Amino acid sequence: MDDPIDPFKVPHLVPGVEFIRLNPNIAMHPDGTPVVGSRQFVLDVNEYREQMPKKMMQRPGFGGAGKKIQLKLNSHRIESLPTDRIYQYDVQIGNGKEKRGLIKAIWGSDQLNKRLPGGRIDWLYDGSKLAWSTKQLKEDLKFMVDLDAEPDRNVPKPATNIPVYVPPVSKRPRKDSENAHLVIIRKTTHVDLNTIDAFLNGKTDFGPGVIDAINFLDHLIRENPAKNHINIKKSYFDRDHGAMTDLGDGVEAMRGVYQSIRMAEGKRLVLNVDVSHTTFWRRSSFPSLVNQLSRFMDLEQLQNHWRKDNKDPKTTTYIFNTMKRLKKNSFIVEHEGRTDIEKVKVWRVHDILNMSSREYKFRPFNKETGKEDPEISMPEYYYKRYNIWLQWPALPPVQTTNKTVAFPMELCHMIPGQRYPFKLNDSQTRNMIKFAATKPEVRQNGILAGTKMLNWANDPYLKHYKLKIEEKPIMTNARILDPPVIQMNKEQIKPGTRGSWDLRGKKFLEKNPAPLIYWGVAIISMPGMYQRQIQKPQVQAFVSRFIEVYQSHGGEVHNKQPLVCGPYPDPAKGVEDVFTAVGNKHQVRPQFILFFLPNTSTEVYLRVKKSCDCRYGVYSQCVQGMQAMKNDPQYHSNVAMKVNAKLGGTTSRAINVTNKPNGTYFSKPTMIIGADVSHAAPGIGAPSYAAMTVSMDRHAARYAAGVQTNGYRVEMISTRNLRDMLVPLFRQWMATIAGGNPPDHVYYFRDGVSEGQYLNVLKYEVADMKEIWKELYRLARPNHEVMYTVIVAEKRHHIRFFPGAQGDRNQNPLPGTIVDKDVTHPFENDVYLCSHKAIQGTARPTHYHMLMDEAKVKTDDFQRMLYDHCYQYMRSTTPVSLFPAVYYAHLASNRARAHEDISETDRKLRDSGPTKSTWEKPVEEPKPLLDMINRIGMRWGMWYI
DSSP states (O other): OOOOOOGGGSOOOSTTSOOOOOOTTSOBOTTSOBOTTSOOOOOOOOTTTTTSOSSOOBOOOOOOOSEEEEEEESEEEEEEOOOSOEEEEEEEETTSOOOHHHHHHHHTSHHHHHHSTTOGGGEEEOSSSEEEESSOOSSOEEEEEEGGGSGGGOOOOOTTOOOOOOOOOOSSOOOTTTTEEEEEEEEEEEEOTHHHHHHHTTSSOSOHHHHHHHHHHHHHHHHHHHHHSEEETTEEEOTTTSOEEEEETTEEEEEEEEEEEEEETTTEEEEEEEEEEEEEEOSOBHHHHHHHHHTOSSHHHHHHHOOTTSSOHHHHHHHHHHHGGGTTOEEEEOOTTOOHHHHHOOEEEEEEOSSOTTTOEEOOEETTTTEEOOOEEHHHHHHHHHOOOOSOTTSOEEEESSTTOEEEGGGEEEOSSOBOOSOOOHHHHHHHHHHHOOOHHHHHHHHHHHHHHHOGGGOHHHHHHTOEEOSSOOEEEEEEOOOOEEEOSSOEEOOTTSSOOOOTTOOOSBOOSSOBOSEEEEEEOOTTOSSOOOOHHHHHHHHHHHHHHHHHTTOOBSOSSOEEEEEESSHHHHHHHHHHHHHHHHTSOOOEEEEEESSOOHHHHHHHHHIIIIIIOOEEEEEEHHHHHHOOHHHHHHHHHHHHHHTTOBOOEEEOTTOTTTOOSOSSOEEEEEEEEEOOOTTOOOOOEEEEEEEOSTTSOOEEEEEEEOTTTOOSOOHHHHHHHHHHHHHHHHHHTSTTOOOSEEEEEEESOOGGGHHHIIIIIIHHHHHHHHHHHTTTOTTOOOEEEEEEEEOOSOOOEEOGGGSOTTSOOOTTEEEOSSSSOSSBEEEEEEOSOOSSSOOOOEEEEEEEETTOOOHHHHHHHHHHHGGGOTTOSSOOSSOHHHHHHHHHHHHGGGGSSSOHHHHHHHTSSOOHHHHSOOSSOOOOOOOOOOTTOGGGTTTTO
């Protein structure tokens, strides 16, 4: 008889697909099918699905621990709401497939304005389907708008004088009806703003009425700034007066203002206002932009290497994909001999054609004869018509949204003020951080400039609807929690409010369990690189100093002369050679390899990690050659913390100063789980990566991690992934931490989930985990139930603290500053915590929202645990800004890229730019990640740190 099936091997493809478990006693064939005559399948629906709460938990009370202070928030109270009755309308323009620019032109037409009762000042429009007004229509409006009849094609222009997209006018005679569009406006319901007050006073539940009211107010505050400034979601940018910087490679960044209305604690509405930074295309010719993005030296190289049929098809496909980033952008055509109309005409890119301008032929329309002329090539046309020769005729033509019209790429110039939506390269990212990271005083001035730009008091729509916003920002009662004591090996450190402590002369809490004996060093080189590369004597000097520093922190190193190999121009070859050489020398599997990299190249780093993790199963640490040349002791200490964690040691732990007997935070066996799902940048066809971390000691200082692909832009972690990642980690935790028993209490920290997905986290992810626990201990402890406390951690928000003199020397909040009033949820259990010291810029607190708490943790105990555990981050001597379980999950999900089953050449091609396949979600699920080799127990260690 075949072995019975493991219930954890049954496929679970997507969240919400119920767990179909086979009876463990069923005999199975090797292919997974039941043996004839065995008992039937047993359908086991996850019983926890429907047991999960249908609402978020309510706030049990406010915290009281810590020093009380007052600080300023970047939020303003809403003083009064509209009192008139608001009617909501459904708007249909054309057949529903019209482009946004055309819809904007129609709504802004004089013909439509004359049809609206009260004029456009009384009407708000979301640019798609909904409109609002204080005027009630007696019957539906149905009429035609002929844009050709508008005086001078009167399309509203932004105040920044940036040309906007004008629907193309054909050069051929058109029928009278070609540019006439049907508009239908139907009354659907009315918006009752009293529902907001009823909800805030606990008289009604949060439902469609409240959502409609908030949606109306959101569009009310954006109506005027969206018409007068560059509008991207809830942010507004003024190109004429806003701060800007060149990020390089054809991209610039602009500083604007963000505003968002929200319901808050204290039974009030508040308006959150902050500075906002977004990237835009620079005004430049298309060839110049592509040249910068693809890093070619000149246009001659670009012209000669972009074609797919060139000798290097992969590289040229990468360049062609880079050109595709120009799609959907507006541009003007610049050359000698243009007419006045042609000089201001705005076009939009539909596609970049896979041919040269020489190969593109068409039949131009002759106005004099009213017929098409004979076929002609693009260079010939421009010579005959405008007496100009194309300089780069081998570049591809740019096809417009009027698909019969195309232009030579060299004549196309990007219109400024158009968002650049793609992932920034390393250089651009560094420049963006420098631009966006401003000190609190500068940020406050930026917010003040933003409020002046918004000019609420003179906003015609706010005045018309009688919405008033308090000019002064909110002052709130906050607290500063007492910092924990840091336990090292034989001494304790009291960091106070400094937000850091010195590692010199200190030994790690726990050294590496096994002495470092079987290890080696590899040098990765890059031939032809212009900067100086590290040499073997410098590597040996670094290794000797590293051993001294690591031993001074308690690390145990028995082999002080590891084998040094290289240099290797091929990273994969380097890993193979050093692994083999160390193994042959010691006749045992290597424990650890130290790599010296030539630069910050992500490609080289990923290749090293892929080979170490998934091919050889050995811990690795990469250091930058330029940094290693300095041989700085502080750098050695930073590297030593990472190496010690990977080899099984622990840097330090926080001691709970309120729990005097043992300084712990848990009164019962407790596990902490962190989870994060990272997604590719827009337009990139890479899969999403799910990562889950599980605490692996009693103090929740060490965490193991599992990673896996999770579909394409799918936020909820699939049932199959949850089981694949967590079952081995749960079993390891039970075997090594709890004597074979499950935990009594689990904290589940989830990162990156929007409010609309909170209930899904409970219904799918938490329910799946509870089902796993039931399977693991159903025989030993059938009546045991693991209690869950579920928290979402969020950094992507715009709340900021400005404590002034009660902050640090830069007027940033001190570590431990916590706010749970005035800008938190009216009823639910959330809090903003600034746990770190801001090294640069303005500190961003983390928003923690507790969704469920079966263990009924006391508010002060929870908030202290949140703060104190930020001091346990393994590779830092400062408290971090995010709870470590989530921080580690974020690191692991980023590292998952190295485990993807794809060549580096194909990865570069895929990630180069938006092709048709990457703009659309692939039909097939992504391939699973490569398995990690677990010969030395890497899966239970901190391999990702």
